[in-house]
Amino acid sequence: MTRARxxxxxxxxxxxxPIVIAGAGIAGVSAAYRLQGAGEAPFxxxxxxxxxxxxxxxxxxxxxxxxxxxxxxxxxxxxVEEVVRRVVGDDLLEVDRTSRILFGGRLIxxxxxxxxxLRSLGLRGAGxxxxxxxxxxxxxLLSGDAAEETFERWxxxxxxxxxxEIYFKGYTEKTWGIPCARLSADFAEQRIKGLSFxxxxxxxxxxxxxDESLVRRFLYPRYGFxxxxxxxxxxxxxxxxxxxxxxxxGVEHDGKRIRGVVxxxxxxxxxxxxxxxxxxxxxxxxxxxxxxxxxxxxxLQAAKDLRYRDMVVLTLFLDAAQVTPDQWIYVPSQxxxxxxxxxxxxxxxxxAPPDRTALVVEYFCQQGDETWSASDAELASRAVEDLAxxxxxxxDWLHDYMTFHMPKAYPVYEIGYRQSLQTxxxxxxxxENLYNVGRNATFLYTxxxxxxxxxxxxxxxxxxxxxxxxxIGRESGYAETLSKxx
Ligand SMILES: Cc1cc2nc3c(=O)[nH]c(=O)nc-3n(C[C@H](O)[C@H](O)[C@H](O)COP(=O)(O)OP(=O)(O)OC[C@H]3O[C@@H](n4cnc5c(N)ncnc54)[C@H](O)[C@@H]3O)c2cc1C
Numbered sequence: 001m002t003r004a005r006x007x008x009x010x011x012x013x014x015x016x017x018p019i020v021i022a023g024a025g026i027a028g029v030s031a032a033y034r035l036q037g038a039g040e041a042p043f044x045x046x047x048x049x050x051x052x053x054x055x056x057x058x059x060x061x062x063x064x065x066x067x068x069x070x071x072x073x074x075x076x077x078x079x080v081e082e083v084v085r086r087v088v089g090d091d092l093l094e095v096d097r098t099s100r101i102l103f104g105g106r107l108i109x110x111x112x113x114x115x116x117x118l119r120s121l122g123l124r125g126a127g128x129x130x131x132x133x134x135x136x137x138x139x140x141l142l143s144g145d146a147a148e149e150t151f152e153r154w155x156x157x158x159x160x161x162x163x164x165e166i167y168f169k170g171y172t173e174k175t176w177g178i179p180c181a182r183l184s185a186d187f188a189e190q191r192i193k194g195l196s197f198x199x200x201x202x203x204x205x206x207x208x209x210x211d212e213s214l215v216r217r218f219l220y221p222r223y224g225f226x227x228x229x230x231x232x233x234x235x236x237x238x239x240x241x242x243x244x245x246x247x248x249x250g251v252e253h254d255g256k257r258i259r260g261v262v263x264x265x266x267x268x269x270x271x272x273x274x275x276x277x278x279x280x281x282x283x284x285x286x287x288x289x290x291x292x293x294x295x296x297x298x299x300l301q302a303a304k305d306l307r308y309r310d311m312v313v314l315t316l317f318l319d320a321a322q323v324t325p326d327q328w329i330y331v332p333s334q335x336x337x338x339x340x341x342x343x344x345x346x347x348x349x350x351x352a353p354p355d356r357t358a359l360v361v362e363y364f365c366q367q368g369d370e371t372w373s374a375s376d377a378e379l380a381s382r383a384v385e386d387l388a389x390x391x392x393x394x395x396d397w398l399h400d401y402m403t404f405h406m407p408k409a410y411p412v413y414e415i416g417y418r419q420s421l422q423t424x425x426x427x428x429x430x431x432e433n434l435y436n437v438g439r440n441a442t443f444l445y446t447x448x449x450x451x452x453x454x455x456x457x458x459x460x461x462x463x464x465x466x467x468x469x470x471x472i473g474r475e476s477g478y479a480e481t482l483s484k485x486x
Pocket of ligand 1: 022023024025026027028046047048049052053054055056068069070071072073074246247248249281282283362409410437438439440441446447448449451
């Protein structure tokens with residue numbers, strides 16, 4: 001599933017047996033972009049929706065543009081940045097980053113730096129944090145147990161109970177919908193920089209007054225993040241194609257290779273496309289259910305056990321020139337339904353007209369729950385109430401609104417997920433010509449630059465390279481924030 005495989009003699013890629021890519025999100029179009037550049041291998045992309053870009057697309061409504069939750073572009077991979085610079089060209093802006101988090105009615109800079117976090121506690125709070133941290137260290141020493149299977153344990157070991165409860169517990173549980181004691185420590189290892197209370201103290205002594213978050217920058221396309229997948233898709237030429245409104249509903253195999261992909265045409269008919277190589281960005285659990293013949297029950301059960309976090313994104317169009325100077329505002333309070341909002345015009349001036357603005361509000365939820373099922377009007381009225389009560393907007397600024405329901409926005413690293421994932425991956429590894437790429441196909445929670453990289457490298461493997469796709473997104477030194485960001 002992950003290594004390079006030379007196409008068998010009988011399976012040479014040709015117009016009758018092309019490379020098939022499932023999904024035209026950023027991972028799928030990156031694969032298509034690389035194959036188009038190679039010029040020789042015919043391919044077809046099947047996308048179930050009527051648009052391309054997946055969750056990386058930018059929506060346009062009148063004079064407004066917005067992402068489905070603001071998407072900054074950030075990478076340490078020069079080859080990925082080069083691709084993005086090439087497709088976006090002169091429209092790629094460098095944006096100064098300003099984000100804050102609302103704690104007890106005060107906005108403090110975000111991502112939280114240890115010094116920042118301690119300072120905002122005041123003298124008494126900081127003293128309590130020190131005592132708690134000392135007690136935790138002593139307790140670990142006496143019990144000899146500092147195992148870190150859960151996120152809760154991971155955070156307690158580094159920060160002590162006081163800091164953990166203030167800065168981690170509420171926001172994390174609101175975001176993921178499960179107690180921190182059921183969230184795997186993998187989440188922290190992958191997404192959070194190796195910070196600790198010790199670092200906080202060192203920071204306080206040696207780097208007085210420095211706040212990295214204020215000097216950080218990121219790249220952002222002038223007309224929204226969607227310019228990246230759009231730019232890649234625009235390079236696709238006949239005979240290669242991207243077909244939208246073409247869900248993949250079946251994946252045929254002979255036990256060793258994927259032999260054909262079944263799609264549903266817009267008039268409801270099933271159509272079979274033979275394929276010699278299959279690059280899939282379909283959620284890994286959904287893919288398992290599409291295999292024909294079906295996998296053993298153990299693999300199907302493993303697929304069912306993988307859980308995702310869903311979202312509703314609500315955009316409020318406001319009769320006000322600007323609400324904040326920030327890109328994102330994080331809201332950990334359990335009393336407020338949303339976790340975060342962003343103001344697109346602070347990312348690029350082209351995202352809203354000069355005299356008006358929009359806020360894009362993120363609700364984390366599960367399909368079918370109260371938030372997911374709320375009417376648009378209900379959600380908009382709740383959001384306006386909360387934003388007005390916290391002093392961000394006036395109630396009568398609301399001009400219009402729209403919502404997007406986003407199933408499977410994030411893979412959930414719930415305790416036990418690793419075994420389920422492993423079972424499923426072990427089963428899928430038998431298919432020599434299957435390459436899983438992207439967030440939900442790999443069940444890897446990271447940022448888009450890695451999904452772009454997966455798409456590019458899966459395409460290169462099809463062409464004969466030998467990249468190990470499993471390593472992508474797991475490189476060390478990548479996690480960089482004190483809480484979830486993307
Ligand atoms: C709120 C939010 C904020 C984010 N912020 C950032 C950020 O700041 N920076 C950053 O780098 N990343 C960010 N991300 C991550 C980014 O959106 C995703 O990483 C990226 O979109 C994943 O791309 P993908 O191609 O793997 O998946 P997707 O975007 O999900 O694309 C998969 C595509 O496959 C299609 N598909 C699924 N099933 C089928 C099927 N059966 N047949 C055919 N097609 C199918 C889907 O319709 C979709 O178009 C954010 C994500 C969210 C949710």
